[in-house]
Amino acid sequence: QHFISCDQKVSDTMECIAKVEMHHMGILGELITQLGGCPKLAAQTGCNCRFWNGQFLCYDTNPECFLKNNIAAEKAAIAAYTNLIDRICDDDIRQILERILKDEEHHIKLFTELLEGLSSNNCCR
DSSP states (O other): OTTTOSSHHHHHHHHHHHHHHHHHHHHHHHHHHHTTOOOOOEEEETTEEEEOOGGGSOOOOOHHHHHHHHHHHHHHHHHHHHHHHHHOOOHHHHHHHHHHHHHHHHHHHHHHHHHHHOOTTOOOO
């Protein structure tokens, strides 16, 4: 989305948020390792595990569509972090997850502002 946006503000914001999300991945990977786990890029639902792949990405080139998709994804991430925070007793881990959750809430604010600022002359490739 950073690469395809014709709007510089959208492009710059997408790049910034991507960097923050990579930082989150690093924090979580280190935390999982410190707790004796082996970090995996996967989603688990019950007994089913789906490893992350390119099908998880939104390939829509319309900024309005991909920003709305990103807002929905951030809301899902917030729900997942909230669920984890509610289930974890360790205060240090809860604080880490709460900090990441605040970033996700801020991302929704940024995506919403970008969405509201879109003009009819935004182009797609």
